[in-house]
Amino acid sequence: MPDLLLRLDDGTRRIPFEPGPSIREILDTTDFRVRSGCRGIGACGLCRVRLIEGESGEPTQNERLHLPPTLLSQGVRLACQVSPHHDMQVEILNPAPPSNWKSPPNAALLHETHSPGTGTKWLPPGVRHPCGVAVDLGTTHLCLSLFDLASGRWLADRWGRNPQQNFGADIVTRLAAAAESPAAAREMSRLVVAAIGESLLDIATREGFDPRRIANVTVAGNTAMLALLSGRNFELLLQPEYWTRPVDCAPLETSGWAAEWQINPVAEVDVLAPLAGFVGSDLLAGLVSTRFIEGAAPALFIDFGTNSEIALWSGEALWVTASAGGPAFESSGISCGAPAEAGAVFRVRLDAAGGVACQIIGDDRAKGLCGSGLVDLIACLLDSGRLTRDGKFAGGETGYAFSAGGTGLTLTKSDVDLMQRAKAAIGVGIQALCGHAGVRLKDLRRVCVGGAFGRYLDVGNAQAIGLLPPVAPEMVELAGNTALAGCCDVMLSSLAAERLDRLRSRARCLNLASVPDFGEAFLENLYLQPLREA
Amino acid sequence: MIAMTNPEMNKLVEVLLEGDHAAALAEARRLRAMGIEPERIVTEGLEAAMQRLDDKCTVESFNLLEIMLVGRAVSAVVNELYPEGVPPERGRDTFVIATLEGDVHDLGKNIAKMVLIGKGYRVVDLGKDCPVETLVNAAEREHAHAVLVSGLITPVIPQVRKVRPALAERGLGGIRVVAGGAALKQSSAEALNVDYVAETAFDGALYLDQLVRGAA
Numbered sequence A: 001m002p003d004l005l006l007r008l009d010d011g012t013r014r015i016p017f018e019p020g021p022s023i024r025e026i027l028d029t030t031d032f033r034v035r036s037g038c039r040g041i042g043a044c045g046l047c048r049v050r051l052i053e054g055e056s057g058e059p060t061q062n063e064r065l066h067l068p069p070t071l072l073s074q075g076v077r078l079a080c081q082v083s084p085h086h087d088m089q090v091e092i093l094n095p096a097p098p099s100n101w102k103s104p105p106n107a108a109l110l111h112e113t114h115s116p117g118t119g120t121k122w123l124p125p126g127v128r129h130p131c132g133v134a135v136d137l138g139t140t141h142l143c144l145s146l147f148d149l150a151s152g153r154w155l156a157d158r159w160g161r162n163p164q165q166n167f168g169a170d171i172v173t174r175l176a177a178a179a180e181s182p183a184a185a186r187e188m189s190r191l192v193v194a195a196i197g198e199s200l201l202d203i204a205t206r207e208g209f210d211p212r213r214i215a216n217v218t219v220a221g222n223t224a225m226l227a228l229l230s231g232r233n234f235e236l237l238l239q240p241e242y243w244t245r246p247v248d249c250a251p252l253e254t255s256g257w258a259a260e261w262q263i264n265p266v267a268e269v270d271v272l273a274p275l276a277g278f279v280g281s282d283l284l285a286g287l288v289s290t291r292f293i294e295g296a297a298p299a300l301f302i303d304f305g306t307n308s309e310i311a312l313w314s315g316e317a318l319w320v321t322a323s324a325g326g327p328a329f330e331s332s333g334i335s336c337g338a339p340a341e342a343g344a345v346f347r348v349r350l351d352a353a354g355g356v357a358c359q360i361i362g363d364d365r366a367k368g369l370c371g372s373g374l375v376d377l378i379a380c381l382l383d384s385g386r387l388t389r390d391g392k393f394a395g396g397e398t399g400y401a402f403s404a405g406g407t408g409l410t411l412t413k414s415d416v417d418l419m420q421r422a423k424a425a426i427g428v429g430i431q432a433l434c435g436h437a438g439v440r441l442k443d444l445r446r447v448c449v450g451g452a453f454g455r456y457l458d459v460g461n462a463q464a465i466g467l468l469p470p471v472a473p474e475m476v477e478l479a480g481n482t483a484l485a486g487c488c489d490v491m492l493s494s495l496a497a498e499r500l501d502r503l504r505s506r507a508r509c510l511n512l513a514s515v516p517d518f519g520e521a522f523l524e525n526l527y528l529q530p531l532r533e534a
Numbered sequence B: 001m002i003a004m005t006n007p008e009m010n011k012l013v014e015v016l017l018e019g020d021h022a023a024a025l026a027e028a029r030r031l032r033a034m035g036i037e038p039e040r041i042v043t044e045g046l047e048a049a050m051q052r053l054d055d056k057c058t059v060e061s062f063n064l065l066e067i068m069l070v071g072r073a074v075s076a077v078v079n080e081l082y083p084e085g086v087p088p089e090r091g092r093d094t095f096v097i098a099t100l101e102g103d104v105h106d107l108g109k110n111i112a113k114m115v116l117i118g119k120g121y122r123v124v125d126l127g128k129d130c131p132v133e134t135l136v137n138a139a140e141r142e143h144a145h146a147v148l149v150s151g152l153i154t155p156v157i158p159q160v161r162k163v164r165p166a167l168a169e170r171g172l173g174g175i176r177v178v179a180g181g182a183a184l185k186q187s188s189a190e191a192l193n194v195d196y197v198a199e200t201a202f203d204g205a206l207y208l209d210q211l212v213r214g215a216a
Helices: A023-028 A061-066 A069-073 A107-114 A163-167 A171-180 A182-207 A223-230 A234-238 A255-261 A281-289 A371-383 A413-437 A452-456 A459-464 A482-492 A494-506 A518-526 B007-017 B021-033 B038-059 B064-081 B107-118 B132-141 B154-169 B201-212
Strands: A003-008 A011-016 A048-053 A076-078 A088-092 A131-137 A141-148 A154-161 A214-221 A268-271 A299-303 A307-313 A318-324 A344-350 A356-360 A399-404 A407-412 A446-450 A476-480 A507-509 B094-099 B122-125 B146-150 B176-180
Touching: A003 A023, A003 A048, A023 A088, A061 A076, A069 A076, A131 A182, A131 A223, A131 A281, A131 A482, A141 A182, A141 A482, A154 A182, A163 A171, A163 A182, A171 A182, A171 A223, A171 A234, A171 B154, A182 A223, A182 A255, A214 A223, A214 A255, A214 A281, A214 A482, A223 A234, A223 A268, A281 A299, A281 A307, A281 A482, A281 A494, A299 A413, A307 A413, A318 A413, A344 A371, A356 A371, A356 A399, A371 A399, A371 A407, A371 A413, A371 A452, A371 A459, A407 A413, A413 A518, A413 B064, A446 A452, A446 A482, A452 A476, A476 A482, A482 A494, A494 A507, A518 B064, A518 B107, B007 B021, B007 B038, B007 B064, B021 B038, B021 B064, B038 B064, B038 B107, B038 B201, B064 B107, B094 B107, B094 B132, B107 B122, B107 B146, B107 B201, B132 B146, B132 B154, B146 B154, B146 B201, B154 B176, B176 B201
Parallel strands: A003 A088, A131 A214, A214 A268, A299 A446, A318 A507, A446 A476, B094 B122, B094 B146, B146 B176
Antiparallel strands: A003 A011, A048 A076, A048 A088, A131 A141, A141 A154, A299 A307, A307 A318, A344 A356, A399 A407
16 A cells, blocks of 8 residues: 655654555545535635655646645645656645544545435425535444535545543443533533534535535434433433343434534424434444345344444344443543554564464554554464463463564563453354354354444454454455444435334344353353353 | 461462362362361361462452452362351451442452451342442341442442432441442542452452451
8 A cells, every 4th residue: 555644743654555646535534634515526726735655647637726736746635636647745835724624545446335215305495506415423433424415426434533422432421421510421422422513514615515515414323422412311321231232312402503514594404313222223224224124034233332233133023132341442541542443553463483473454653552452462362272272371371462563562461361251242142142043153144243343343253362263254245333323324315214114123232141050151251252042 | 467377278278279160179178078168178278278379469460351250169179168158257248349330240248258358257248230229238137247349330329329328327337338440449548438458359358357456
């Protein structure tokens, strides 16, 4: 992969890219965005960069229009008009103000499959070129996609931090804060509403988009996030009996939100109803986007997280459960961990010399291992006999020290322990669902993996430590953000909306509390070994 | 407290620490056949194993699987020695332990139970998903010295906060409440409304040792 070298005041950043996108599009996925006011069509002339090194091609007509020859001769170009194919060094002349909002890499590619085709939904009259925004409201991040509702054409994506994190990183801390203080509850709802507004403003200003075209906002999320957004029934989620029962999260009033977002006053806001206290509409949306219950063969769906949601389709019945295994998949609490962002080691291989070789996301400075890197490293150490299947280092070592791009990192025994616990929770959940549905692991013909963790996951390594069932690797689909994809589907297509309703009425919740011998099953699954039939 | 090391018990301690519950059972049976009293097997065998495990956990980092395997072996030996359950003898202190309603993860609780049984205490285990009322009833019935609540997941915290008031309502305000487990040990005793938050099962057992001796 070629690198875009970005010269900054404090040095140079290396951003690897797949040839195709413009400099602006490459920078949009990072914290270093260039100012912009059109959809990257060369109309606004704001995205000025200076080329220091590399092959850039002749200036386009738009560049000649906006940049006088003196600037062009100094290497000044418009970032949206230059698509590098090889290494290139640039400097941003007109930086965008710092923002919480970024574009996901390859967003356009991701959404190619999203044309609704049939079953276009009812469009509100009186809105010119109506558009819709699909929102995946996650505990850590918000992800949004903007579409033209009539054509189904994708226009823009954004993702950013969920600002509620100041009230707690995990769901329960936030729920407890909301239950204790009505002011905190109001503030958490307001923060998310404001965040959606900011992301829309970011799209409006950077892409030259008129937000009054937005006629629909569709929101999917876990039950707690939806309850906190609507300000309703969040206190019920602290009571165990509601975890397997429906919880009403529909907002009572949304005209204030539409006004704050400056979208069309007639716009509708649809909060997709969750299934139960511990199964949100994010999971249901994921099942919609993967057309999970449309095949005749048994299939498994896993959305990895601190609270992982797992669904099993037997060919006739749909079972879902949630399993809390701790935050190891997000690499939180791991001594050598880092979130799956720039600087994270996302892939680890054994090298010829018996050491390990690391691949780092988007930057040459390694900060730590993200979830997939952790899975790889543990599988490699297991494979090379440096780690035993019960999670101990051979020879009584207390850890494994290695170098990633010049940064020294150490995997400790307690890091391994955290991954063992997280993967044991998944294993117990899979076995319990299979048991209830009468499906054996070897009968599975499809395994869908949702969520950011799945993006870089090495299937073989995940199977080796028992994180995924031992099916043929080609049966495993690393499906990315299925919650957002499904939310887009439901927003764009009435057929997808019907699929969602069907899923909701068919799904049966399994509470792992009701599983006999949970402790024994958990113990068996703590071993770092391929998943077994229960 | 350092347990006496008795050469007769070496093999039992070794297989317990390996988490080999079949070998531990066989060894316990062999010791019984030699005429050694169950009480001695607990104090000199299990307790010594607990002490060694404690040291190991302090030096190395905690590995849940190892501890669970030892726990399974210890439970097997205790069940072998006392098929009718541990008798409430004079001078042997009783603790009531539970994972409260809403939490189905009772691994931490089982580890704490194992450590306490290994130390010779009588432990009444109310299992997982246990309502606060059941816990209070048991504490009264069993004349418990303390109640122990374990929680792996944070949703159980509101239940933990209810324990002390529920005990006080029955006039059992003197019974100490100890909390432990992944979700709970991140909070303070004050925030959880308990007397002590145990960092590990061994830390909790140490607190209870002091409590029983009147030092806490």
